[in-house]
Structures are given as structure tokens and as C-alpha cells.
Amino acid sequence: MTITPPLMELRNVSRDFLIKAGLFGQKKILRAVRSVSIDIEKGDVLALVGESGCGKTTLARMLMNVLEPTSGDILYQGKPNKDRSAADRSRKLQAVFQDPYSSLNPRKTIGSIVSLPLWIHGDLASAAIRSETLKIMDKVGLPARVYDNYPNQLSGGQRQRVAIARALILKPEIIICDEPTSALDVSVQSQILNLLIDMKHEFNLTYVLISHNLGVVEHLANKVAVMYLGRIVEMAACEELFSSPRHPYTKALLASIMAPDPDLDIPDVDLGVAFPNAMNPPVGCAFHPRCNQKMPICTIEQPSKVLQQERTLECHLFGNGR
Amino acid sequence: MANSPSAYVVVQNLRIDIHTSSGLLHAVSNVSFQLTAGEVLCIVGESGSGKSMTALGLMGLLPAAASRSAELLSVDGRDLLTMSPEEKSDFLGNRMAMIFQEPMTSLNPCFTIGTQMEETIRRHRNVSARDAKLHAASWLEKVGIPSSAGRLEQYPHQLSGGLRQRVMIAMMLMCEPKLLIADEPTTALDVTVQAQILQLLSALQKELGLTMIFITHDLGVVSRIADRVAVMYAGEFVEYGTTRQVLKNPQHPYTQGLLKCLPVPGRTRRGAHLGTIPGSGPSLIGNLSGCCFANRCEYAAPVCLEGKLPLFVREDEHGVRCRFRPEELAPLQTVDAVPQ
Numbered sequence: 178m179t180i181t182p183p184l185m186e187l188r189n190v191s192r193d194f195l196i197k198a199g200l201f202g203q204k205k206i207l208r209a210v211r212s213v214s215i216d217i218e219k220g221d222v223l224a225l226v227g228e229s230g231c232g233k234t235t236l237a238r239m240l241m242n243v244l245e246p247t248s249g250d251i252l253y254q255g256k257p258n259k260d261r262s263a264a265d266r267s268r269k270l271q272a273v274f275q276d277p278y279s280s281l282n283p284r285k286t287i288g289s290i291v292s293l294p295l296w297i298h299g300d301l302a303s304a305a306i307r308s309e310t311l312k313i314m315d316k317v318g319l320p321a322r323v324y325d326n327y328p329n330q331l332s333g334g335q336r337q338r339v340a341i342a343r344a345l346i347l348k349p350e351i352i353i354c355d356e357p358t359s360a361l362d363v364s365v366q367s368q369i370l371n372l373l374i375d376m377k378h379e380f381n382l383t384y385v386l387i388s389h390n391l392g393v394v395e396h397l398a399n400k401v402a403v404m405y406l407g408r409i410v411e412m413a414a415c416e417e418l419f420s421s422p423r424h425p426y427t428k429a430l431l432a433s434i435m436a437p438d439p440d441l442d443i444p445d446v447d448l449g450v451a452f453p454n455a456m457n458p459p460v461g462c463a464f465h466p467r468c469n470q471k472m473p474i475c476t477i478e479q480p481s482k483v484l485q486q487e488r489t490l491e492c493h494l495f496g497n498g499r
Numbered sequence: 500m501a502n503s504p505s506a507y508v509v510v511q512n513l514r515i516d517i518h519t520s521s522g523l524l525h526a527v528s529n530v531s532f533q534l535t536a537g538e539v540l541c542i543v544g545e546s547g548s549g550k551s552m553t554a555l556g557l558m559g560l561l562p563a564a565a566s567r568s569a570e571l572l573s574v575d576g577r578d579l580l581t582m583s584p585e586e587k588s589d590f591l592g593n594r595m596a597m598i599f600q601e602p603m604t605s606l607n608p609c610f611t612i613g614t615q616m617e618e619t620i621r622r623h624r625n626v627s628a629r630d631a632k633l634h635a636a637s638w639l640e641k642v643g644i645p646s647s648a649g650r651l652e653q654y655p656h657q658l659s660g661g662l663r664q665r666v667m668i669a670m671m672l673m674c675e676p677k678l679l680i681a682d683e684p685t686t687a688l689d690v691t692v693q694a695q696i697l698q699l700l701s702a703l704q705k706e707l708g709l710t711m712i713f714i715t716h717d718l719g720v721v722s723r724i725a726d727r728v729a730v731m732y733a734g735e736f737v738e739y740g741t742t743r744q745v746l747k748n749p750q751h752p753y754t755q756g757l758l759k760c761l762p763v764p765g766r767t768r769r770g771a772h773l774g775t776i777p778g779s780g781p782s783l784i785g786n787l788s789g790c791c792f793a794n795r796c797e798y799a800a801p802v803c804l805e806g807k808l809p810l811f812v813r814e815d816e817h818g819v820r821c822r823f824r825p826e827e828l829a830p831l832q833t834v835d836a837v838p839q
Binding site for chain 1: 767
């Protein structure tokens, strides 16, 4: 029996940025992502959650090969991602971004935006491209009459459908959805979420979902990685994580979900107000200044990664067989 | 609606029109409500529903192209419609204050937060510079910012988003206003910080007996802090009542639809289709006849397109701008599930 490698594999991936501090200041290192290891299997919906500035988007950009990791490897079906040609990569991996107002070129028609990947990859004649484009537009619920319209003639929800159609047209394996609904109203958000669910089944897709809306994450994901200051502090199957969070930060995140229920009070997340500076991260566990279960060791030593029943954790509370 | 003498805020038929190049846009129409002192009203709606315009209209801070009219607009027994600019500049900040969504744009980046806080207090109170500084420091402690003395010397960019919003709250409450209008104060913040800021606001509201008008698009937030809820759509209140009435027993198809759209951990089935509200809101330019939600309503009947709808008052002042009672609406469509 041969073991098939995961669709995508991250091995100790880190990414640093050099930030200039002032005109004559020394350059400082910002460690945006620090030794992240994830396996993405075919059909997964992997959600990356965490606060702004925790490195979710940097990680996604490395998956898209827009950024190179400073260290570590990203493998696609067992082969290093950087050894594959750009055309090959973009055939397999596409992205949908947060703001459908800035991710679509305002001077191109919807038809040309959606069909551009086909022209670039050049496998089809122009008549076939048009029919293929109309087919995918129909799949995502865009009427054929918007083919010659411009993005400013569409609503936010329709624009996000255009972005999804463009991502789908090459029939990729993986779609990276970076906050796909956070710029949209609630009633439109649910339409786009339904569409993402339908497209996943129809095209057998794998999603990497970045979202700060934990309701959306719980609804779509089957695997969740919680990030804090560049590290994955807890990663587990979605049900597991939501039913029994272990890391104090995960607990606080889940506690802050507010379901529309007037019987409940404002949640008490029990966190400090000190927000960490990524340029100058705290010594030891990066979360300790806000943690409500801080121990002396947390201020000294970075917790190592432990594996507990399919769940990875980086926290001293769970180290060394505790 | 009879004016009860205990009402602290009375708004009657507030109307805000905006002059645009394509005609008069009715941003807010026929908004009426009253609040007794110490109540929290949440105005909830989607973008473009007129909720921020309502807040700006109350504060009298509308853009130049907008015009406001109302039968009555009073806070603390004072008529806001006839107030002179001098009276208004004294009243705002002192009696009523407003917090905006993005604290970075409401704080001046060129001055330390200490300078900005001291300016606020000295504008309204006759105190020495030293006392102003002490007052500012004590308010920073009050909003949960420790080591205040050093913080006063910091510039807004040196603070995180959550701390900036705390500074804004301190700055707005320093002069002890009685009415606080908060326009999406937690939308730009991370979820854990949002919960902390809401807790702070709610604690201060109770401690100071503040009347609060809280504007948000998040029904989860509404459910936790509001006494009363107004659901706004296309510039009108389509449903108004206590939090329990509106969220537990929604009567308007729009409110019902919004609640079905939300994925709620532990309640909605994972991976199943969520409810949707098809279509988009009506254009607010020109006169709209009939129910503003009729073009998206799954229960709409021909009669819905006729005439202007009042807010029908049901049991216990639960107001709904819909001709039909929920039991008269066709049975709700069941949400079909997709296998995982």
C-alpha cells in the first residue's frame, strides 16, 4: 500500500519581514509566521482563525506562492511548491479575496474578468472560452446578461460571485478564501456561504478559509487552526475544537461568540487588555501577558508543540504529558 | 404615541433627505421612538439602511447635502430643532456624546491622547490644567487602561485598536453626558476585544445611568446589550420592541429572514444551507409606495404595494411595519440540508 501524500503540506514554515524603523533606524525583524506545520487533505475545509495581525494572511499568501517562506517547505502532492511552474500552480490553486470592490478591475467587463484565466492558460479557442465563461457564471448564479457589464453595475454579493467564478474557471483543486464574506451584509453573506458549500460539492474542492467570524468558521470548516502572533496555538477537527477548546486563547475566542439570544449576557472573555507587539513579542509564550492561567514557566520558555489525540497544542498547561 | 413625561429622548417623525445628483434620497423616513433615562436602544440594519444617518441626525452632525426635519426632537427636555449653534456646542459633549466606529479616524494623530482628553474637559468645565490631567488619568483607569500616567503622553498610533476605542469612550464620558450614541463602536475590533469593549460600555452605562443608542449590524451584539431594538430597513423602522419581543418573537418577515441567515455555532446544522433574503434593497431616491420590503419578501401580496404603511402596534407596544400577522403569512419554507 502506498501512502498518498496530503494535497498540501506545510513543514515548519516561517516568514520574517524586515521593517525599517525610521530614516536612520536599524532594520527590525517582524516574525509574521513562525514554524507552522499543517497537512491539508483533499476535501478539507481548513479554517485559519485569530486576531488581525496574527499572520493568517501571510500564511495564505505563502500558500499562493505570492510570498516565499523564509524557512521551511510547502509541498504540493509531495513535491516542493517552488519547483512547480507558475502556470501549474495557478491551475491548482486560486483565491477569493475579502473586498469585491478592490479585487475586480473596474475597467474590465465581467466576462473578461471571469474568462481571463482561460485566455492566459490558452487551452481553448475563443468561442469555447465564451461558452465556458457563461457556464461557470451560471453555476455561481450570475445571469448571462451581466457578461458585458462592469463591476460598478453589480451589488457587493454579485461581485463576490464574480470573484468566485473567476477562481473556479480553471477547475482548481484548492481555493483560498480570505475573509470571503466580511465585507458583505448578513443577508448576502448567507447567499455566498451557500454558494461556497454548493461549489465544494460540485467541484470536489478543498478550501483554506480565513475568517474572524467564528460562526462562519464553524459552519464551513472541518479543521481549524487557531493562530496567535504567528504561531498555531491549537489545531483540531472543527467539532472537537468547538466542543472542547483547550488552549486559553481558543477558549477566549469561542467565549466571545455572541449568538442572538437575549437570555445570555455579554461574555466574559477574561483576557488582559495588553495587546502584543509583533515587532517585540513577549518572551516565553506569546500569549502570557493576556492569559488567565499564566504560570511562572510561561514567561520564560516558549511551549513546545504537543500532540493530543489528533490535536496539536502549544501551551505549557498541556506540555510533558500533563 | 403619547409623550410620557419620563421620556428622556423623544423622536417624532424624524426625516432625513439627502440631495444627490440623481434626485432627493430619502435616507430616513418617519422614525419615531422614545427612551426613558437609562434605557439602551439598539438600531440594527444592513449597510445603507439609514442607521448611521439617524444617529448623525440626532446629533445634528449631518453632511451639508442632507436636511433634517422632525415633528419633535428632544433630549433631556431640550428641543434640539430650535437650539442655537452656541447652545448646541455646549449641549453636545456635555449632555449627549457620540462614539464612532473607527477610533483611529476620530482621534487626532498629531496630539497625545492626554492633550486631546484635557482639551475635551477644559472645553466644558472650568478646571485648571493640573486638574484636567488628573481627571483624564482617572478616566483612563476607569476604562481599564492601567499605568495611565505614561499612557497620557502616548500618541494614538502607539495604541492598539481596543485601547484606542477605550480612550474614545473615556473621552466621551469624561464630561458625564447622559445620552451616549455609539455608532458601530466594536465593528473594527477583533472578537475578543469586542466582548471586552461591550462589557466596559455596559458596565459604565449601568454605573452612570446612561441612556444609550447603540447602532450595529450584529444581532448577537444586540441581544446582549439592548433593552429595546429597532430593526431598520430602507430608512424606516420595520420592527420595534423590547429585545425579547423582537428577537424571540420576530413579526416582520425581514427580521425573521435576518435571523435565519446567521450561522450560529451549536444551532445551525454544519454545512447545511442557510436562509437567504434574495434580491437587494429598493432605491431610496424618489417616492416609494407600499411596503419597502415587498420586492424581497417571500410572502408579498399585491396589497403590499399599496399606500404607505404605518408601524402597526401589536401586543405591548411591539410595532411592526407589515400588514400581516406572522400566523397570516404562508408557512415558512423549510431549509434544505446538503449532506456533508
